[in-house]
Amino acid sequence: MGGWRRWVIAAGAVLLPAVAAVAPPLHAAGPAPTVAPERMAVFARSTMVAAAHPAAVAAGRAILRAGGSAVDAAVAVQMVLTLVEPQSSGIGGGAFMLHWSAATRTVTAFDGREAAPAAATPELFLGPDGRPLPFPVAVVGGLSVGVPGAVRMLDLAHRRHGRLPWAELLAPAIALAEAGVPISPRLHEALAEDPALRDDPAAARLYYGPGGAAKPAGTPLANPELADTLRILAREGADALYAGPIAADIVAAVQGARRPGRMTTDDLAAYRAKEREPVCAPYRRWRVCGMGPPSSGGIAIAQALGMLERFDLPALGPAAPAAWHLVAEASRLAFADRDRYVADGDLVPVPVAGLLDRAYLAGRAAGIRPDAAAGRVPAGDPPGRRAGLGADDSREIPATSHLVVVDAAGDAVSMTTSIEGAFGAHVMVRGFLLNNQLTDFSFRPEVEGRPVANRVEAGKRPRSSMSPTIVLDADGRLALAAGSPGGPRIIGYVLKALLGVLDWGLDPQQAIDLPNLLNRNGATEIEAAPASAAIADALRGLGHAVQTMTGPPSGLQAVQVVKGGLVGGTDPRREGAVLGD
Numbered sequence: 237m238g239g240w241r242r243w244v245i246a247a248g249a250v251l252l253p254a255v256a257a258v259a260p261p262l263h264a265a266g267p268a269p270t271v272a273p274e275r276m277a278v279f280a281r282s283t284m285v286a287a288a289h290p291a292a293v294a295a296g297r298a299i300l301r302a303g304g305s306a307v308d309a310a311v312a313v314q315m316v317l318t319l320v321e322p323q324s325s326g327i328g329g330g331a332f333m334l335h336w337s338a339a340t341r342t343v344t345a346f347d348g349r350e351a352a353p354a355a356a357t358p359e360l361f362l363g364p365d366g367r368p369l370p371f372p373v374a375v376v377g378g379l380s381v382g383v384p385g386a387v388r389m390l391d392l393a394h395r396r397h398g399r400l401p402w403a404e405l406l407a408p409a410i411a412l413a414e415a416g417v418p419i420s421p422r423l424h425e426a427l428a429e430d431p432a433l434r435d436d437p438a439a440a441r442l443y444y445g446p447g448g449a450a451k452p453a454g455t456p457l458a459n460p461e462l463a464d465t466l467r468i469l470a471r472e473g474a475d476a477l478y479a480g481p482i483a484a485d486i487v488a489a490v491q492g493a494r495r496p497g498r499m500t501t502d503d504l505a506a507y508r509a510k511e512r513e514p515v516c517a518p519y520r521r522w523r524v525c526g527m528g529p530p531s532s533g534g535i536a537i538a539q540a541l542g543m544l545e546r547f548d549l550p551a552l553g554p555a556a557p558a559a560w561h562l563v564a565e566a567s568r569l570a571f572a573d574r575d576r577y578v579a580d581g582d583l584v585p586v587p588v589a590g591l592l593d594r595a596y597l598a599g600r601a602a603g604i605r606p607d608a609a610a611g612r613v614p615a616g617d618p619p620g621r622r623a624g625l626g627a628d629d630s631r632e633i634p635a636t637s638h639l640v641v642v643d644a645a646g647d648a649v650s651m652t653t654s655i656e657g658a659f660g661a662h663v664m665v666r667g668f669l670l671n672n673q674l675t676d677f678s679f680r681p682e683v684e685g686r687p688v689a690n691r692v693e694a695g696k697r698p699r700s701s702m703s704p705t706i707v708l709d710a711d712g713r714l715a716l717a718a719g720s721p722g723g724p725r726i727i728g729y730v731l732k733a734l735l736g737v738l739d740w741g742l743d744p745q746q747a748i749d750l751p752n753l754l755n756r757n758g759a760t761e762i763e764a765a766p767a768s769a770a771i772a773d774a775l776r777g778l779g780h781a782v783q784t785m786t787g788p789p790s791g792l793q794a795v796q797v798v799k800g801g802l803v804g805g806t807d808p809r810r811e812g813a814v815l816g817d
Contacts, residue, residue: 268554268742269767270749275808277745280816281801285309286793287639288324288721290813291417292316295408296641297815299400306643307335307397308405310651311390313639315409315466319459320417322659322669323426324721325637327465327477328486329655329671330385332527333393334514334704336714338646343525343706344396347510348389349697350382350673354506355498358681360674360692368679376432376662378490378497380672382698384477386653389509391474396511397647403470410470413463413667416456420811424453426658435494438664462667478504482666489665514706517592519545522715522738523708527652528588529581532574533703535591536727539570541734542597543604549739554750557774558606563735564755564780565604567728568613571757575628576615579689580697586689590618609779612757626683628690628699635659635788636702636721640795642714642802648795650717652702652726658788673698703730707738718744718794720807725761728754729790737796744794745805752790759783 278284285296295316296309304312310333318326325331333346352360360379361369374380394402419427427433427443427450434440434448442459444450451457468476476482483504490497515534516525519541526534543566552559578586590596596618603610636654655661655671663670676698681691690699701724707716716737720729729752736747751768754761760780762772772782789809796803806812 268736268740268746269751269771270746271751271763271765271767271808275745275749275805277743278804278814278816279801280804282644282817284642284795284802284804284814284816285313285639286795286804286806286812286814287313287317288637288791288810288812289317289320289420290811291320291412293813293815297817298408299405300643301817302400302404304400304405304643305397305645306641306647306649307393308400309641309643310639310649311394311405312408313641314386314390314653315406316412317637317653318668319409319413319457319462320420321423321637323423324635324655325653326655326668327387328384328660328665328668329653330382330673331389331651331653332531332700332702332704333389333649333651334525334527334706335393335397336648336706336717337397338714341712343514343516345512345514345527346389346393347512347530348385349530349700350385350671351507352382352674352692352694352696352698353497353499353503354694355500356674356692356694358691358693361677361679371675373495374675374679375657375672377495378493378499378661378663379495380674381490381497381499381661381663381670382673383499383503383507384671385507385509387469387474387477388507392509392511402473406466406470410463410466413459413466416458419451419453419455419457421453422811424450427451430659432662433659436662436664439662439669459667465666465668478507485665486670489663489670493661493663515588515592517542519738521710523712524734525706525708526703529578529586530697531700531702532578533701533727533730535578535588536570536574537703537705537731537734538592539573539597540566540731542592542594543569543601546598546601549735554736554740554742557771560753560771561609561775561778561780562604562606563731564753564760564775565610566601567731568610568755568757569600569616570727571755572613572615573618575757576625577618577621577689579699583693583696584689585622587618587620587622590620593619607778609760609775624686626686626688628678628688636723636726638704638719638721638791638793640717640719640793640804642717642795646714648706648714648717650704650706650719652704652719652721654702654721676700701726703727705730705734707734714797716794716796718792720790720792722788722790724756725752725754725790728752729792733792733794737794743803743805744796748792748794748805748807752785761785
């Protein structure tokens with residue numbers, strides 16, 4: 237067990253050079269602008285793990301060294317993240333996973349998104365006056381908690397692609413929860429800034445001192461209750477979370493919390509993770525695969541790439557503001573469609589094929605002017621669309637995590653996992669926090685008399701922007717796996733990283749280090765960094781309403797297959813790590 241407690245960032249890794257920051261003119265093709273020139277990519281021969289915390293990465297590598305699969309390592313990583321990154325993900329939340337099988341050359345999507353309880357109605361988040369509840373009011377308490385799906389999904393993926401026993405995969409997290417792991421600076425900051433977590437007695441005991449101050453960074457964080465919960469899951473399997481004493485405690489916490497929720501033990505018992513077809517689309521000589529509904533990420537990224545393919549981004553290069561203008565405009569159009577048409581495809585007909593139709597995207601791209609920003613644009617009319625839908629007003633809070641694993645057989649996992657907002661619903665049960673994912677639904681079930689696709693409905697899964705991505709080369713082999721946390725900005729973060737590697741020939745670390753920029757059909761949001769100042773000025777000259785990004789940063793993880801091995805990168809904006817062998 238001792239090896240799982242050691243934090244090793246890049247032992248034995250071969251480091252590749254990073255690039256320097258530049259301030260380019262509009263059409264300059266030069267070195268890539270970067271926000272963090274000190275980070276370097278990591279090279280490994282056969283296996284790699286990239287995730288949001290070094291302890292979780294070390295646990296994943298230990299599982300791979302024991303002969304585990306990519307899915308096995310992903311299970312171990314998620315369990316450790318429940319302990320060390322409780323503000324972002326955990327067993328009380330949900331996840332989406334893409335799995336690459338090298339033997340069959342297939343990509344499979346696993347859906348572990350939370351679900352609304354059977355008693356949920358479209359008016360769930362409306363107050364007595366018929367108006368939407370204030371978002372901060374709706375988040376905290378039981379009303380926002382969806383039936384958690386991450387553990388069911390990991391169990392399903394493990395049954396399909398696991399090699400080691402389930403119990404062995406939980407052992408690293410159990411050991412760390414017993415021994416304690418130092419509180420990271422990012423966790424301390426989140427605890428200190430959170431206005432409501434202290435109100436939960438169990439969370440207050442775990443994370444705060446007697447006077448209510450957040451425990452300092454570096455304080456060993458042990459979580460005996462979580463260790464006990466994980467022991468039960470190790471012994472009894474995933475079913476233990478969905479029936480029996482743990483399930484009863486979850487329901488009691490939801491129904492007894494501030495603003496009680498409607499979840500029952502029947503909702504937990506009925507939850508099923510789902511194996512789905514990924515959303516795959518061509519981009520130049522690549523094939524890019526993402527997550528389909530209930531996530532909007534795979535569709536929006538495929539749409540943006542389909543429009544950008546009409547432009548010579550490789551010739552422009554990452555230093556050219558003209559390239560970023562095109563990225564913003566394609567993103568703007570993709571978000572207009574996302575907000576109108578995408579929801580849980582099991583309950584709402586989503587025109588996936590129409591949204592990805594090549595002729596439709598060519599028509600959308602034809603409206604992009606290289607010399608001027610478009611301003612707010614309407615949704616398009618894709619083939620197969622459902623008429624009469626209202627505009628969505630749902631919000632997503634950027635507190636999520638991402639991990640990438642490649643194993644010795646060449647199989648890979650790209651997985652995005654979340655409890656929604658920082659610390660979820662602020663309700664702790666048996667050492668873990670419950671999600672607030674139901675606030676990803678539109679609070680308004682109708683707009684101007686028209687139903688909103690992403691309205692609350694019984695059993696429905698809220699729309700997400702999580703974008704786990706796997707890229708295949710021209711021969712149908714794994715080329716890249718990537719993803720990020722960040723709420724709806726995830727789509728822009730992942731799109732940027734893909735363009736950096738596929739169009740601009742950057743290694744994953746260099747691509748991650750590029751400034752973040754996206755447009756959600758409004759202002760063009762750009763990261764505050766010296767490297768992005770010249771780009772922002774040039775975009776203003778093209779008519780963009782430029783807005784500085786605020787809130788939690790991206791947390792990209794990416795692993796690329798190269799001749800002789802793997803190259804990985806992790807976001808310098810957070811505390812992630814990459815390890816490989």
